[in-house]
Amino acid sequence: MDGPDFSKGLVPAVAQDHETGEVLMLAYMNEESWRETLRTGHATYWTRSRQKLWRKGEESGNFQEVVDVLIDCDRDTIVLKIRQHGGAACHKGYRSCFFRRLVDDQWVVDDEPVFDPDAVYRKQDL
Amino acid sequence: MDGPDFSKGLVPAVAQDHETGEVLMLAYMNEESWRETLRTGHATYWTRSRQKLWRKGEESGNFQEVVDVLIDCDRDTIVLKIRQHGGAACHKGYRSCFFRRLVDDQWVVDDEPVFDPDAVYRKQDL
Numbered sequence: 125m126d127g128p129d130f131s132k133g134l135v136p137a138v139a140q141d142h143e144t145g146e147v148l149m150l151a152y153m154n155e156e157s158w159r160e161t162l163r164t165g166h167a168t169y170w171t172r173s174r175q176k177l178w179r180k181g182e183e184s185g186n187f188q189e190v191v192d193v194l195i196d197c198d199r200d201t202i203v204l205k206i207r208q209h210g211g212a213a214c215h216k217g218y219r220s221c222f223f224r225r226l227v228d229d230q231w232v233v234d235d236e237p238v239f240d241p242d243a244v245y246r247k248q249d250l
Numbered sequence: 251m252d253g254p255d256f257s258k259g260l261v262p263a264v265a266q267d268h269e270t271g272e273v274l275m276l277a278y279m280n281e282e283s284w285r286e287t288l289r290t291g292h293a294t295y296w297t298r299s300r301q302k303l304w305r306k307g308e309e310s311g312n313f314q315e316v317v318d319v320l321i322d323c324d325r326d327t328i329v330l331k332i333r334q335h336g337g338a339a340c341h342k343g344y345r346s347c348f349f350r351r352l353v354d355d356q357w358v359v360d361d362e363p364v365f366d367p368d369a370v371y372r373k374q375d376l
Contacts, residue, residue: 125355136262138273145271147264147320150327162352194273194348195357197340201276203348214323222320222329229251231321 129199130155139167139213142191142205148213149221151178153202165190167204184244186210212238215245255325256281265293265339268317268331274339275347277304279328291316293330310370312336338364341371 128135134152141148151169153161157177160168164179167188171178181187192205214221217237224231254261260278267274277295279287283303286294290305293314297304307313318331340347343363350357 125352125357136276138264138276140271140273145266147266147273147329150262150264150322193352194360195350195352196276196347197342197344197349198347201347203273216323218323221322221324221327223323224321226251226319226321231251234320 126199127155127158128153128195128202130158132200134170134172135200135202137167137169137202137204139188139204139206139208142207146220147222148188148206148208148219151180158202161190161204162193167206181209184210184212184215186212188213210239215241217241217244252325253281253284254279254321254328256284258326260296260298261326261328263293263295263328263330265314265330265332265334268333272346273348274314274332274334274345277306284328287316287330288319293332307335310336310338310341312338314339336365341367343367343370 134154136150137153138150139148154170157168157170167180167190169178187209188206190204190206194203212219217239218235219238223233223235225234260280262276263279264276265274278298280296283294283296293306293316295304313335314332316330316332320329338345343365344361345364349359349361351360
């Protein structure tokens with residue numbers, strides 16, 4: 125099986141709730157994180173800010189069980205259909221990172237947080 | 251309203267069917283395409299391969315009417331909930347660019363094409 129095309133760099137991966145279709149987050153993968161995702165069945169990304177492998181949920185418990193993997197026509201974007209454990213994908217405590225929507229030229233928060241980030245993450249990791 | 255953060259470069263935009271939640275494609279935006287998207291109400295991207303503004307559907311007629319705009323926690327990813335005109339987002343003629351999914355270590359085409367790309371695009375634009 126040919127994997128995603130990493131020749132142009134990191135590949136964006138969209139994590140989508142496998143039941144509701146809600147887009148929960150977008151993160152990036154390098155080849156190592158792609159292989160780890162397939163090997164473990166848990167979404168594994170590459171963090172651009174920390175420049176390391178990111179086993180999503182390793183600290184918070186909010187890991188993502190991979191149900192289905194889709195690839196796009198150009199093989200440079202992935203969709204992961206996932207089962208979100210812990211109820212929240214977003215490090216700010218929301219179910220989805222896309223908790224704001226545009227209404228009359230203003231961003232409006234459109235969801236309630238599931239957890240308090242201060243209680244879940246160590247201060248130095250925020 | 252603060253727009254997306256373009257300071258790190260292009261921002262990925264996920265186009266999602268506003269009714270079914272299906273992820274149809276991912277493309278990139280620069281500031282100009284973001285402004286054009288808001289101004290026109292039609293998804294407008296920046297093509298990395300052709301390095302120009304890309305008014306999606308301009309040639310094929312498969313334009314995307316923007317129904318809702320979401321932004322993520324880091325303000326560096328957009329979700330556009332759209333109404334896909336012409337029935338297909340993918341230049342290969344499929345409804346979604348994500349028409350292949352991983353089954354037993356093989357990519358399997360999981361959809362039927364809506365149109366024949368050869369009949370829609372001029373050869374030189376493919």
